[in-house]
Amino acid sequence: MAVDYAIRGGIAVITLDNPPVNGLGHSTRLGIVEGIERANDDADVRAIVIIGAGKAFSGGADITEFNTPKATQEPTLMTVIKALEASAKPVVAAIHAVAMGGGLELALGAHYRVAAPGAQIALPEVKLGLLPGAGGTQRLPRVLGLETALNMIVSGAPVLSEKLAQTALFDELAEGDLLERALSFASQAAERGGPYPKVRERKIAHPNAEGFIQFARNGVAAVAKHFPAPHKCIDAVEKGVKEGFERGLAFERECFLALVQTPESRALRHAFFGERAAAKIADVPSNTPVRKIERIGVIGAGTMGGGIAMNFLDAGLPVTLLETKQDALDRGLATIRRNYEAQVKKGKLAQEKAEARIALIAPTLAYADLAHADLIIEAVFEELSVKEQVFRQLDAIAKPGAILASNTSTLDLNRIAAFTKRPGDVIGMHFFSPANVMKLLEVVRGEKTDKDVLATVMQLAKKIRKTAVVSGVCDGFIGNRMVEQYLRQALFMLEEGALPAQIDRAIEKFGFAMGPFRMSDLAGNDIGWAIRKRRYLEQPDLHYSGVADRLCEMGRFGQKTGAGWYDYQPGKRDAAPSKLVDDMIVAYSKERGVERRKITDDEIVERLVLSLVNEGAKILEEGIAGKASDIDMVYLTGYGFPLWRGGPMLYADTIGLYNVERAMRKYAKQANGEAWRPAARVTALAQSNGRFND
Ligand code: NAI
Numbered sequence: 001m002a003v004d005y006a007i008r009g010g011i012a013v014i015t016l017d018n019p020p021v022n023g024l025g026h027s028t029r030l031g032i033v034e035g036i037e038r039a040n041d042d043a044d045v046r047a048i049v050i051i052g053a054g055k056a057f058s059g060g061a062d063i064t065e066f067n068t069p070k071a072t073q074e075p076t077l078m079t080v081i082k083a084l085e086a087s088a089k090p091v092v093a094a095i096h097a098v099a100m101g102g103g104l105e106l107a108l109g110a111h112y113r114v115a116a117p118g119a120q121i122a123l124p125e126v127k128l129g130l131l132p133g134a135g136g137t138q139r140l141p142r143v144l145g146l147e148t149a150l151n152m153i154v155s156g157a158p159v160l161s162e163k164l165a166q167t168a169l170f171d172e173l174a175e176g177d178l179l180e181r182a183l184s185f186a187s188q189a190a191e192r193g194g195p196y197p198k199v200r201e202r203k204i205a206h207p208n209a210e211g212f213i214q215f216a217r218n219g220v221a222a223v224a225k226h227f228p229a230p231h232k233c234i235d236a237v238e239k240g241v242k243e244g245f246e247r248g249l250a251f252e253r254e255c256f257l258a259l260v261q262t263p264e265s266r267a268l269r270h271a272f273f274g275e276r277a278a279a280k281i282a283d284v285p286s287n288t289p290v291r292k293i294e295r296i297g298v299i300g301a302g303t304m305g306g307g308i309a310m311n312f313l314d315a316g317l318p319v320t321l322l323e324t325k326q327d328a329l330d331r332g333l334a335t336i337r338r339n340y341e342a343q344v345k346k347g348k349l350a351q352e353k354a355e356a357r358i359a360l361i362a363p364t365l366a367y368a369d370l371a372h373a374d375l376i377i378e379a380v381f382e383e384l385s386v387k388e389q390v391f392r393q394l395d396a397i398a399k400p401g402a403i404l405a406s407n408t409s410t411l412d413l414n415r416i417a418a419f420t421k422r423p424g425d426v427i428g429m430h431f432f433s434p435a436n437v438m439k440l441l442e443v444v445r446g447e448k449t450d451k452d453v454l455a456t457v458m459q460l461a462k463k464i465r466k467t468a469v470v471s472g473v474c475d476g477f478i479g480n481r482m483v484e485q486y487l488r489q490a491l492f493m494l495e496e497g498a499l500p501a502q503i504d505r506a507i508e509k510f511g512f513a514m515g516p517f518r519m520s521d522l523a524g525n526d527i528g529w530a531i532r533k534r535r536y537l538e539q540p541d542l543h544y545s546g547v548a549d550r551l552c553e554m555g556r557f558g559q560k561t562g563a564g565w566y567d568y569q570p571g572k573r574d575a576a577p578s579k580l581v582d583d584m585i586v587a588y589s590k591e592r593g594v595e596r597r598k599i600t601d602d603e604i605v606e607r608l609v610l611s612l613v614n615e616g617a618k619i620l621e622e623g624i625a626g627k628a629s630d631i632d633m634v635y636l637t638g639y640g641f642p643l644w645r646g647g648p649m650l651y652a653d654t655i656g657l658y659n660v661e662r663a664m665r666k667y668a669k670q671a672n673g674e675a676w677r678p679a680a681r682v683t684a685l686a687q688s689n690g691r692f693n694d
Helices: 026-041 077-086 102-109 124-128 136-144 146-155 178-192 209-223 229-243 245-260 263-278 303-314 326-345 351-359 384-397 413-418 451-463 477-496 500-510 516-523 525-538 547-553 579-591 601-621 628-638 648-655 657-668 680-688
Strands: 003-008 011-016 047-052 091-095 098-100 112-115 120-122 296-299 319-322 361-364 375-378 403-406 426-431 440-444 467-471
Touching (some): 011 178, 026 077, 077 102, 091 178, 098 102, 124 263, 146 209, 263 628, 303 426, 375 384, 403 451, 413 426, 440 628, 451 467, 467 477, 467 628, 477 628, 500 601, 601 680, 628 648, 648 657, 657 680
Parallel strands (some): 047 091, 296 319, 403 426, 440 467
Antiparallel strands (some): 003 011
């Protein structure tokens, strides 16, 4: 039963009991309405308290019912709230820990609200591209005033109950036993008698409502360019201010139904569920036992090692940091310290906390010091022979059961695992640079990786606040394997007629954080060069434009050399188009006998995005990624793909696989068309009118 009904001293207590957060699923809603009726029918009951069991009053909609008929089955939340308001006996909502979304809307339907301090109060629907759909936009301003309410609705951010104690949202801030306080409040309310107050009957207070709404509109226009929901939140609140509760409520409903259908809301919900789905691995049950991880070892204190270590320090886990030479160790430590100092300077971290984190590092040059580590991650040079040396030593000294992880971005994890006598303990943890900032962690599952090792690393990823996505072993894993095709297309387009700035501009207008050429200049063009050189040997048939090699031959490695696809002023990151490079590109086309043509921005975007889609489809076919949403999560959290488009695979679903395949066939007929053989999965979905994300 999702709701419990009991009577305490003449007061009905309706307890929401739908773990983990008392989501307002169908049976919960039904239970509340039944409880209200039962209490009203019972002559011995004087008042009603609604309270949550466990760790929340209510977190709102039950996400397991999302997109199912149950979500809209009567009694809807609107009906439940009406039942509360219409109750002849006073209803008191007793709020602790969490009252969010529908949970807060439910409480706003009660006649009175008593809250424990420390409760998180929010209407977070906007984060899923929606607005509160059960009166939140109408009732919250009536208790908090226009300004506070609108800020909460538009941002979705939680506010602590004690900060709202002086408002009409709460009748009492209850220290001590919440249920006891609520019971006594309810008893007194019944004593005083009705009619009991309804939030809908209150006026919205603001001396200059119109002015403030305009101010809010300007603010939202600046920050939520690509998302319609925040704008609709303002519209709905405004409607209530100008035309009253009922009209406001009807308009809120209309906006909600319209927003659910928008691609932006679909994308945000896709990302929300995609994040949760990524944590679930088909053949690793959620009750798989995990290993205890309390001490971390990191090998290599370079660009990645330092950032990786910071993740664990931030989570309060001690890190033993190993280098081969004292000066490299000192440099690595200095960088970590500098990063923390920068956070302190920006006011993001307290000085004591920074010091406490730095104090958790144990620097060393001796492998023996890693003997007690539960998890050891190596981030040494990207050379198999160096990795071999490291893993052989780890095998010799690591305690039994320790997890041995590699941050390699291109090497074969199965080969690395084979350097040890315990390949089941070996796993890839592919962080992205800067490792202490980027959300994405590709967890690379080797052929022999044990399931509990995988489960442990996935759980640990949550602790260090990464979005972890499992990838099988292949060159480049999910993200870099796809980006290689994207970069290949970008280079082909240079050769065919575009220039770097045009390509970057087009894809940035589509919404990417950074175009391919600015990105390459940042990462270092020499890295791509090294990969291509390897490709030329391994896959001599794979065609590449040579234009990027020319750039590297000119010594233009990117920002670090002050020159790449663009020119850079010393110490600055602003990319200025380079006449020298543009001339080189034009000359290269000529030399290759290519007649340059105008390439439209639409073609640029289509070729770049669909090249990701095609490789993504192959990755799914091969089982490298478990599901399409995993690929989307990689692109949203690691590659700056626009959030409001939901990732490359969802984007393909949105435009339709039939259209995707048709475009690929068209490009297959153009110059450099051999890259455009549609993946079998693309063709199959195009024929069956299917979707990657189903
Ligand atoms: P880096 O050159 O900045 O750092 C490597 C560090 O490892 C150096 O400080 C070096 O002294 C140390 N080292 C080398 N051999 C060692 C050994 N035998 N024992 C202990 N320490 C040793 O390199 P970076 O960029 O940090 O890359 C490290 C690893 O991370 C590579 O496998 C790379 O492919 C991977 N990676 C790099 C990314 C990046 O954006 N730089 C992104 C994701 C992965």
